[in-house]
Amino acid sequence: MARVLSGVQASGLPHIGNYFGAIKQHVEMSHGDDDCYYFIADYHALTTIQDAEVLATNVHHATATYVALGLNTEKSAFFRQSDVPEVTELTWLLATCTGMGLLERAHSYKDKLAKGIKPSVGLFTYPILMASDILIYDAEIVPVGKDQVQHVEMTQDMAGHLNNLYGAELLKRPEWRLSPTPKVPGTDGEKMSKSYGNTIPIFAEGKPLKKIVNRILTDSREPHEPKNPDDLHVYAILDLFLTEDEKAEWRARIEAGGENAPGYGHMKKAIMEKMDELFGDARVKYRELLDTPAGQEELEAVLQQGAARARATAQGVLARVYDAVGIKNRGIGI
Numbered sequence: 444m445a446r447v448l449s450g451v452q453a454s455g456l457p458h459i460g461n462y463f464g465a466i467k468q469h470v471e472m473s474h475g476d477d478d479c480y481y482f483i484a485d486y487h488a489l490t491t492i493q494d495a496e497v498l499a500t501n502v503h504h505a506t507a508t509y510v511a512l513g514l515n516t517e518k519s520a521f522f523r524q525s526d527v528p529e530v531t532e533l534t535w536l537l538a539t540c541t542g543m544g545l546l547e548r549a550h551s552y553k554d555k556l557a558k559g560i561k562p563s564v565g566l567f568t569y570p571i572l573m574a575s576d577i578l579i580y581d582a583e584i585v586p587v588g589k590d591q592v593q594h595v596e597m598t599q600d601m602a603g604h605l606n607n608l609y610g611a612e613l614l615k616r617p618e619w620r621l622s623p624t625p626k627v628p629g630t631d632g633e634k635m636s637k638s639y640g641n642t643i644p645i646f647a648e649g650k651p652l653k654k655i656v657n658r659i660l661t662d663s664r665e666p667h668e669p670k671n672p673d674d675l676h677v678y679a680i681l682d683l684f685l686t687e688d689e690k691a692e693w694r695a696r697i698e699a700g701g702e703n704a705p706g707y708g709h710m711k712k713a714i715m716e717k718m719d720e721l722f723g724d725a726r727v728k729y730r731e732l733l734d735t736p737a738g739q740e741e742l743e744a745v746l747q748q749g750a751a752r753a754r755a756t757a758q759g760v761l762a763r764v765y766d767a768v769g770i771k772n773r774g775i776g777i
């Protein structure tokens with residue numbers, strides 16, 4: 444059994460990129476033998492969201508999504524990042540022994556600068572908070588997308604720096620684990636991301652879903668023309684929902700062309716049908732959780748239960764680090 448840790452962004456409505464890249468794996472692992480800790484990253488969200496109502500709404504949607512999709516909340520800890528304030532204390536301790544050069548090499552920071560995002564201190568030190576998120580729970584495995592591997596490697600470096608500085612194994616070295624679906628394309632063919640406005644929300648349905656799916660990028664080729672499925676953005680999204688047998692059938696028809704070849708409209712319709720099939724029951728639960736007093740109470744109870752468990756672990760880890768750095772008798776007033 445391994446201690447598993449992963450964070451969930453509180454930056455907007457969860458989309459199918461979140462589902463296939465992370466949520467599906469998280470839910471499955473919560474029913475297995477691993478000791479799972481999953482948190483909603485509301486501290487991290489503050490680097491891009493400065494609207495209290497929006498942030499609170501995003502947290503509720505993220506919580507409802509996981510619960511509706513079947514996360515085992517009795518066996519795993521699911522909580523708000525901010526409900527464990529010890530994480531910010533460890534962040535400062537890590538910051539005192541983390542070099543500027545390490546942070547300046549962060550790909551995500553450089554990418555945001557290249558996109559014209561005005562940097563804040565919080566954005567620059569984001570990797571330290573992320574490292575603290577991992578290390579404060581003695582996490583051993585961190586499931587991530589390919590673009591987050593560097594952050595886990597930076598966490599390894601920070602843990603090593605602090606351990607070496609104080610001559611003790613105070614923080615466990617975590618290892619990253621790639622998601623089986625590390626990159627999900629958006630409606631424009633780029634990586635699906637709320638930042639790019641190219642997402643398909645997990646629980647979209649009816650006309651709103653049709654409007655979004657119809658925006659998936661296609662070209663002007665006719666249905667009967669033979670095509671390479673790997674070159675089609677619309678098929679890349681459909682492929683996420685298919686069984687191996689279905690994939691073989693769809694690919695064969697697309698490659699062969701002719702009268703039986705599916706057009707882009709057929710593929711888009713199939714995406715909507717597959718979403719209804721996969722998420723239909725969870726949609727009902729999702730709405731109940733968000734729209735009823737009983738549902739909202741259930742969500743808050745889940746978060747509080749998870750936070751209690753997570754905080755107990757965090758306090759133990761932080762205590763041994765404080766003891767090692769020479770800060771003792773905290774809170775006693777001496």
